[in-house]
Amino acid sequence: MAKIIGDIAINNERCKGCEVCIAACPFTVIAMSKEVNSKGYHFAIKVNGECTGCTNCAIVCPDGVITVYRAKVATV
Amino acid sequence: MEEQFAKTEIRKPENIVYKKTDLMVDRPLSYCPGCGHGTAHRMLMEVLEEMDIADKTIGVSPVGCSVLAYDFLNIDMLGAAHGRAPALATAIKRLWPNHFVFTYQGDGDLAAIGTAETIHACNRGENITIIFINNGIYGMTGGQMAPTTLPGMRSSTSPYGRDVATMGHPLKITELISHLPGVYYVTRQAVHTPNHVRKTKKAIRKALELQKENKGLCFIEIVSNCNSGWKMTPVQSNKWMEENMFPFYQLGDIKVDGKLIELPKTS
Numbered sequence: 516m517a518k519i520i521g522d523i524a525i526n527n528e529r530c531k532g533c534e535v536c537i538a539a540c541p542f543t544v545i546a547m548s549k550e551v552n553s554k555g556y557h558f559a560i561k562v563n564g565e566c567t568g569c570t571n572c573a574i575v576c577p578d579g580v581i582t583v584y585r586a587k588v589a590t591v
Numbered sequence: 592m593e594e595q596f597a598k599t600e601i602r603k604p605e606n607i608v609y610k611k612t613d614l615m616v617d618r619p620l621s622y623c624p625g626c627g628h629g630t631a632h633r634m635l636m637e638v639l640e641e642m643d644i645a646d647k648t649i650g651v652s653p654v655g656c657s658v659l660a661y662d663f664l665n666i667d668m669l670g671a672a673h674g675r676a677p678a679l680a681t682a683i684k685r686l687w688p689n690h691f692v693f694t695y696q697g698d699g700d701l702a703a704i705g706t707a708e709t710i711h712a713c714n715r716g717e718n719i720t721i722i723f724i725n726n727g728i729y730g731m732t733g734g735q736m737a738p739t740t741l742p743g744m745r746s747s748t749s750p751y752g753r754d755v756a757t758m759g760h761p762l763k764i765t766e767l768i769s770h771l772p773g774v775y776y777v778t779r780q781a782v783h784t785p786n787h788v789r790k791t792k793k794a795i796r797k798a799l800e801l802q803k804e805n806k807g808l809c810f811i812e813i814v815s816n817c818n819s820g821w822k823m824t825p826v827q828s829n830k831w832m833e834e835n836m837f838p839f840y841q842l843g844d845i846k847v848d849g850k851l852i853e854l855p856k857t858s
Contacts, residue, residue: 521608522598533625533818533825539785556624564596570609571785577629578620579611586601 518590521568523561526580530558536572536581545572612636614645614665621659625825627815628657630782631724634792635695636664638799648691649683651676653700656731657724660695674705677712680719691802693720698739699729702764709768716773716807720798723765723810726817727836734820738762741839746820761839765812769846775807777846781814783829787842807849814840 523544530552537545542565547557559572559581568585614636622628639645645666652660654673661668671679676694684692701709701723712719728746729735736746736753739761743752753761769777776798780791791813798809814836818828844852 520598520601522601524597524602529619531624535625535783535825535829538826538829561596564598566598568608573609574785574788575630575783577622577624577626579615579629579633581609582607582611583609584598584601584603584606585608586603586606588601 516590517587519567519585519587521566521586522584523566523568523572524582524584525559525561526582527552527558527560528554529578529580530556531578532556532558533577534559535575535577539571539575541569541571542566612640614640616663616665618663620663622656623817623819625816625818625828626656627726627782627813628724630788631695631722631791631813631815632657632660632663634782634788635693635722635795636666638792638795639666639691641796642799644691644799647689648693649687651680651683651692651694653694653696653705655697655700655729657695657697658731674700674703675708676700676705677717677719677721678708680721681712681715681717684717684719688718691720691799692718693722693799695722696724697730698723698725698727698737699732702738702762706764709764710771713768713771713774713808713810716771716775718802718805718807720795720802720809720811722795723812724815725765725812725840726815726820727761728817728820730817730820734817734822738764741835744835763840765810765840765845768810769851772849773807774810774846775849776801776809776844777812778810778844779812779814779840779842781832781837781842783816783832812840814842 544566546562548560573581650668680694735748781787816828818825
């Protein structure tokens with residue numbers, strides 16, 4: 516059986532920490548980091564592996580820092 | 592910490608389902624965190640990319656926060672004097688009738704100083720697309736009251752809330768121009784949730800398709816937040832916008848195919 520898995524890559528340096536992606540994610544995959552980037556913003560990070568690659572976070576991100584990957588993988 | 596959950600095995604170019612379009616210049620946007628301008632810019636550029644018309648599109652940037660739009664959009668752009676973007680766009684479209692021309696304006700630019708240019712461009716039915724970002728405030732200059740500020744809404748020049756007896760009523764310029772015969776398509780959208788962003792993208796696409804058919808002026812209002820001007824966090828301001836802006840500025844199509852759509856009465 517095949518399963519769809521997704522992944523997001525966040526450009527930490529460009530993230531401004533507005534948290535709009537957190538509200539958009541249906542699986543609470545995203546949270547804010549404790550660290551800050553070079554501009555002093557807390558950036559968005561991935562905190563669990565439940566991403567399905569629905570692209571909701573990337574679409575609402577005002578700065579377009581999120582790249583979304585999705586692939587179908589065979590499971591045993 | 593992030594790398595612990597990263598599924599690096601699927602991070603391959605062929606698995607990318609969404610990334611920032613190459614028509615956005617790769618530099619940090621000058622907008623505040625959570626501002627809807629970035630999303631609106633990106634949706635516009637995605638539509639141009641999908642329609643493959645980026646090299647025949649000319650944009651006109653306004654005065655306001657988005658005055659630097661030509662730094663971020665990798666297409667031909669011109670900067671207009673304050674409020675005069677529809678007049679400049681008229682000239683461009685008449686000189687280059689086969690090009691796609693749009694203006695990208697805020698509420699201070701379009702609904703205050705540029706009211707005359709907007710209304711007359713709409714009345715002439717120029718074949719241009721106007722994208723109007725309405726955040727109910729003059730964002731760039733420090734959050735002063737704009738024509739679109741809601742009754743009772745606080746701003747730096749109405750610190751006790753907008754009093755309609757002395758400061759007048761908010762201007763619904765989108766409804767105003769929808770009654771003009773030259774205007775073919777009028778809609779009001781938002782960019783704060785994925786669903787609204789997708790609808791906005793469809794509206795922009797429709798407007799540019801109609802421009803190709805020379806149907807007349809298409810007007811897209813995007814109700815956006817101004818979290819710095821409203822003195823809220825981005826998430827709070829989106830919630831405030833849903834609760835306060837949307838009952839007054841109702842989302843949805845206002846005029847489709849040259850015919851007005853009846854909206855439910857606002858309170």
